[in-house]
Amino acid sequence: xxxITAVTVEDVRFPTSLTGDGSDAMxxxxxxxxxYVVLHTDGTDTxxxxxxxxxxxxxxxxxxxxxxAAAAQQAAHLVGWDIDEMxxxxxxxxxxxxxxxxxxxxxxxxxxxxxxxxxxxxxxxxLVARRASKPLWQLLTDMTPEQLVDIADxxxxxxxxxxxxxxxxxxxxxxxxxxxxxxxxxxxxxAYTTSAGWLNYxxxxxxxxxxEAVDAGYGYVKLKVGADLDDDIRxxxxxxxxxxxxxxxMIDANQVWDVGQAIEWVRExxxxxxxxxxxxxxxxxxxxxxxxxxxxxxxGVATGEHCHNRVMFKQLFQAGAIxxxxxxxxxxxxxxxxxxxxxxxxKFGVPVCPHAGGVGLCEMVQHVAVLDYVAVSGDLTNRVxxxxxxxxxxxxxxxxxxxxxxxxxxVLPRDPGYSTRLHPESIDTYRFPEGHYWASAPTPGxxxxxxxxxxxx
Amino acid sequence: xxxITAVTVEDVRFPTSLTGDGSDAMxxxxxxxxxYVVLHTDGTDTxxxxxxxxxxxxxxxxxxxxxxAAAAQQAAHLVGWDIDEMxxxxxxxxxxxxxxxxxxxxxxxxxxxxxxxxxxxxxxxxLVARRASKPLWQLLTDMTPEQLVDIADxxxxxxxxxxxxxxxxxxxxxxxxxxxxxxxxxxxxxAYTTSAGWLNYxxxxxxxxxxEAVDAGYGYVKLKVGADLDDDIRxxxxxxxxxxxxxxxMIDANQVWDVGQAIEWVRExxxxxxxxxxxxxxxxxxxxxxxxxxxxxxxGVATGEHCHNRVMFKQLFQAGAIxxxxxxxxxxxxxxxxxxxxxxxxKFGVPVCPHAGGVGLCEMVQHVAVLDYVAVSGDLTNRVxxxxxxxxxxxxxxxxxxxxxxxxxxVLPRDPGYSTRLHPESIDTYRFPEGHYWASAPTPGxxxxxxxxxxxx
Numbered sequence: 051x052x053x054i055t056a057v058t059v060e061d062v063r064f065p066t067s068l069t070g071d072g073s074d075a076m077x078x079x080x081x082x083x084x085x086y087v088v089l090h091t092d093g094t095d096t097x098x099x100x101x102x103x104x105x106x107x108x109x110x111x112x113x114x115x116x117x118x119a120a121a122a123q124q125a126a127h128l129v130g131w132d133i134d135e136m137x138x139x140x141x142x143x144x145x146x147x148x149x150x151x152x153x154x155x156x157x158x159x160x161x162x163x164x165x166x167x168x169x170x171x172x173x174x175x176x177l178v179a180r181r182a183s184k185p186l187w188q189l190l191t192d193m194t195p196e197q198l199v200d201i202a203d204x205x206x207x208x209x210x211x212x213x214x215x216x217x218x219x220x221x222x223x224x225x226x227x228x229x230x231x232x233x234x235x236x237x238x239x240x241a242y243t244t245s246a247g248w249l250n251y252x253x254x255x256x257x258x259x260x261x262e263a264v265d266a267g268y269g270y271v272k273l274k275v276g277a278d279l280d281d282d283i284r285x286x287x288x289x290x291x292x293x294x295x296x297x298x299x300m301i302d303a304n305q306v307w308d309v310g311q312a313i314e315w316v317r318e319x320x321x322x323x324x325x326x327x328x329x330x331x332x333x334x335x336x337x338x339x340x341x342x343x344x345x346x347x348x349x350g351v352a353t354g355e356h357c358h359n360r361v362m363f364k365q366l367f368q369a370g371a372i373x374x375x376x377x378x379x380x381x382x383x384x385x386x387x388x389x390x391x392x393x394x395x396x397k398f399g400v401p402v403c404p405h406a407g408g409v410g411l412c413e414m415v416q417h418v419a420v421l422d423y424v425a426v427s428g429d430l431t432n433r434v435x436x437x438x439x440x441x442x443x444x445x446x447x448x449x450x451x452x453x454x455x456x457x458x459x460x461v462l463p464r465d466p467g468y469s470t471r472l473h474p475e476s477i478d479t480y481r482f483p484e485g486h487y488w489a490s491a492p493t494p495g496x497x498x499x500x501x502x503x504x505x506x507x
Numbered sequence: 508x509x510x511i512t513a514v515t516v517e518d519v520r521f522p523t524s525l526t527g528d529g530s531d532a533m534x535x536x537x538x539x540x541x542x543y544v545v546l547h548t549d550g551t552d553t554x555x556x557x558x559x560x561x562x563x564x565x566x567x568x569x570x571x572x573x574x575x576a577a578a579a580q581q582a583a584h585l586v587g588w589d590i591d592e593m594x595x596x597x598x599x600x601x602x603x604x605x606x607x608x609x610x611x612x613x614x615x616x617x618x619x620x621x622x623x624x625x626x627x628x629x630x631x632x633x634l635v636a637r638r639a640s641k642p643l644w645q646l647l648t649d650m651t652p653e654q655l656v657d658i659a660d661x662x663x664x665x666x667x668x669x670x671x672x673x674x675x676x677x678x679x680x681x682x683x684x685x686x687x688x689x690x691x692x693x694x695x696x697x698a699y700t701t702s703a704g705w706l707n708y709x710x711x712x713x714x715x716x717x718x719e720a721v722d723a724g725y726g727y728v729k730l731k732v733g734a735d736l737d738d739d740i741r742x743x744x745x746x747x748x749x750x751x752x753x754x755x756x757m758i759d760a761n762q763v764w765d766v767g768q769a770i771e772w773v774r775e776x777x778x779x780x781x782x783x784x785x786x787x788x789x790x791x792x793x794x795x796x797x798x799x800x801x802x803x804x805x806x807g808v809a810t811g812e813h814c815h816n817r818v819m820f821k822q823l824f825q826a827g828a829i830x831x832x833x834x835x836x837x838x839x840x841x842x843x844x845x846x847x848x849x850x851x852x853x854k855f856g857v858p859v860c861p862h863a864g865g866v867g868l869c870e871m872v873q874h875v876a877v878l879d880y881v882a883v884s885g886d887l888t889n890r891v892x893x894x895x896x897x898x899x900x901x902x903x904x905x906x907x908x909x910x911x912x913x914x915x916x917x918v919l920p921r922d923p924g925y926s927t928r929l930h931p932e933s934i935d936t937y938r939f940p941e942g943h944y945w946a947s948a949p950t951p952g953x954x955x956x957x958x959x960x961x962x963x964x
Contacts, residue, residue, distance in 0.1 A: 076608060076611075077608045077609075077611075077612065078608065079608070079609075080608070080609060080612070081609070109609070109612055109613060110608070110609050110612045111609035111612075112580065112607060112609035112610050113577065113580070113609060113610045113612070113613045113620065115576075116573060116576055116577050116580070116613065116619065116620075117613065119572075119573055119576060120570065120573050120619070123569065123570070123573070150569060151533060151534045151535065151536065151537070151567070152534075152536075152537060152538070152566070152567050152568035152569035152570060152954075153569050153570045154533075154534075155534065155537070155566055155567045155568075155570070156566060156570045156573065156574065156618060156619050156622065157617075157618050158762070158789075158790065158813060159789075159791075160614075160617045160618045160791070160815065161613060161614050161617045161618010161619050161620065161621065161815075162573065162577070162613050162618050162619035162620065163570065163573075163618065163619065164618065165613065205765065205789075206765055206766075206788060206789040206792060206795070207765070208765040208766070208767055208768075209765065209766035209767055209795060209798065305615070308662070308663055308664070308665040308666065309663075309665070309666035310665055310666055311665075331663060332615075332616075332662075332663040332818045333615065334616070334617070334815075334816065334818045334819055334822075335663060335818050335821075335822065336793060336794075336822060337793075337822045337825050337826065338663070338666060338818075338822075341666065356615060358617065358618075358791075359791065361789045361791045361792050361795075362791055364792075365791075365792065365793060365794050365795075368794050369794065497609075
């Protein structure tokens with residue numbers, strides 16, 4: 051019965067560029083940001099508090115206002131919708147929001163209008179999960195195979211995955227679902243850390259953070275590479291000194307290389323036996339990733355945080371281009387498109403290791419990883435979900451990572467929703483440009499980094 | 508010496524949805540629109556008029572404001588730049604505008620921020636051509652091979668096209684450039700028409716427009732298909748009755764099919780011997796286009812108007828996915844990225860037949876087609892550029908199409924610039940939402956089509 055009564059969209063930016071958190075070879079000065087959508091209703095949750103849905107997409111600063119403006123246009127049309135009707139047919143909500151052909155022209159299914167669609171749909175999924183008083187992973191794993199396929203967007207996929215094949219994949223996992231939930235409740239979902247290896251950190255900080263990762267129980271550590279080969283060799287040497295070879299090292303170039311250069315560079319780093327090279331070249335280059343993968347095996351190729359839709363993932367699988375699928379919950383159009391990618395990955399036997407970090411991505415991917423294991427792949431082999439220890443303090447239900455004796459892992463979330471509700475005080479402080487922080491920042495209205503300085507040719 | 512002193516960006520929308528102009532199986536109700544950038548300077552042109560650069564990208568209505576907002580952010584940083592310094596190194600202007608890593612995150616190189624980048628760079632190219640008192644095609648064909656390669660963005664392309672190969676392609680055409688310019692001055696650049704076949708036109712209008720196309724000297728006519736097979740068969744029958752088989756018929760599905768469905772549907776229409784099937788499936792599906800091409804030969808596969816960057820075109824060529832490259836001057840990042848695609852197309856032997864229509868696309872593509880023939884491919888075989896007879900009256904230097912005895916062709920443009928300056932009265936009338944037209948439209952502030960009606964699930 052409750053209805054959506056109003057929509058608010060906030061441009062929230064955190065000053066991460068000041069500390070070098072999040073720095074890599076392509077993105078040297080990001081201010082981690084969220085285009086944050088709230089769907090207000092006239093209902094209450096089981097505690098009597100006002101019922102609302104909260105969703106976001108992640109950007110790195112400038113342009114977050116553009117994404118917010120697009121999200122506001124898309125979300126405005128949800129006012130008046132009945133929450134229970136939405137919950138009964140989330141495929142319809144997805145088709146409604148994605149079928150405005152005039153906005154579709156601006157992608158299609160990519161860039162700003164797809165990022166904003168992700169934010170609006172993430173808020174919608176948070177809303178229906180809160181309405182059901184379930185964490186989102188549970189709402190989804192409680193669905194039947196038919197219900198899950200009905201919410202998935204299978205358009206343009208039938209040459210790789212038919213509806214019947216999708217149903218078969220899900221039906222095969224039905225019997226073991228409860229057991230796998232119990233297993234995750236016990237041991238959590240495996241996590242790795244990126245917090246140690248940002249490119250702007252000096253060697254001492256790298257050494258210290260690698261040691262902290264080992265002490266915290268991590269079996270996996272990721273380093274940023276790609277700006278300078280000598281630096282990369284020195285940093286990988288330090289990392290391996292600390293973590294040894296009984297733990298996995300991953301490296302991430304954030305798209306800076308051409309195909310040939312990627313192959314040469316990775317071969318220079320092969321002595322450090324990385325588990326994967328992440329984003330070795332432009333994210334649209336399916337055939338390029340396939341060529342790199344053939345050339346650098348047995349080092350794996352990982353990509354996906356900038357893979358903009360299910361059609362691109364379909365081709366990455368068809369071309370045998372990747373060993374690890376790093377889908378992103380702020381870039382794909384929420385659960386409706388993510389389920390499609392999980393199904394494709396299962397069909398092609400590629401493990402899904404979601405991209406996280408940023409703002410709220412860790413909070414979201416824990417639900418996706420659980421969904422994948424419980425209902426879709428039924429497999430933890432080679433699966434490990436990114437964790438970055440930043441900005442969680444801004445969320446009312448932050449993700450929790452701990453070592454339960456099986457290696458560091460995400461603790462199964464229990465609070466209703468998609469875990470992406472921000473504290474009101476965080477919004478007030480970091481709302482751009484008028485929040486307390488930004489109003490008194492070095493260059494008010496421009497962010498931490500003056501644009502001219504950032505883009506000087 | 509003259510400098511850019513100010514930037515204005517306009518959201519201009521034309522009410523094309525009211526007449527069904529531009530209607531196709533995916534886009535039933537577009538209001539053809541332009542995010543229109545003007546770079547104002549303190550200089551004058553050779554006539555003593557104020558010197559300014561005018562550029563646009565094309566959208567179909569809602570969201571044009573979002574693109575305009577992105578263009579305003581990008582273009583603002585050009586204030587203070589010296590026009591002659593820009594003209595001397597347009598590669599630097601491109602790198603400056605495209606290297607804001609915070610905005611890059613929103614693509615990268617796709618969607619709203621790439622459309623807006625196209626608009627800003629199109630205005631920059633118009634400006635430097637006007638400063639040189641040359642039509643843009645001439646400014647470009649007067650460049651040396653080194654100069655042309657220096658303005659091109661070759662990043663991520665080296666596995667398919669090296670800088671040396673690019674130079675060789677251009678050097679091979681140097682000797683014949685003057686002769687080809689003289690030839691185009693005589694006969695124009697071959698054109699085909701899409702005006703006859705919009706999906707919402709009834710059979711009588713289709714018949715009449717096909718006859719008019721024949722009477723006007725067109726050797727090529729294109730129809731929209733893909734909504735209903737029986738309709739398509741009836742419409743193709745009518746078109747062939749009128750144009751016969753001595754002229755070419757092309758069909759365009761605007762992305763509505765999955766791969767298998769495209770193959771079946773096109774085989775049903777094969778009896779009409781279309782020259783090409785355009786946009787048979789999702790524009791990101793490189794491998795899907797390759798599969799369709801293998802299955803429907805000898806019917807050609809054409810795509811590109813939604814191909815969002817040079818990396819996607821590279822792969823379409825590498826995968827043998829297309830017979831015709833329909834690059835778009837509002838979607839690629841202006842001449843800097845278009846030159847890269849022309850070079851790739853020449854290397855792989857794929858003819859370039861640019862997408863046009865919309866708002867101002869015909870005005871721009873005439874320059875690109877001339878550049879391709881004169882300086883890059885040196886070939887007219889299987890090349891024909893789209894022409895749609897809409898909205899040209901809004902431009903101060905509209906393109907002209909006529910039949911000089913060699914079939915209908917674009918007349919070589921002679922006015923300085925990129926031909927995309929709008930009449931001030933057109934802007935005043937169609938500025939959204941406050942222009943005279945929209946202020947008195949049926950649903951002021953929403954466009955012609957109420958959003959709820961447009962996207963009803």
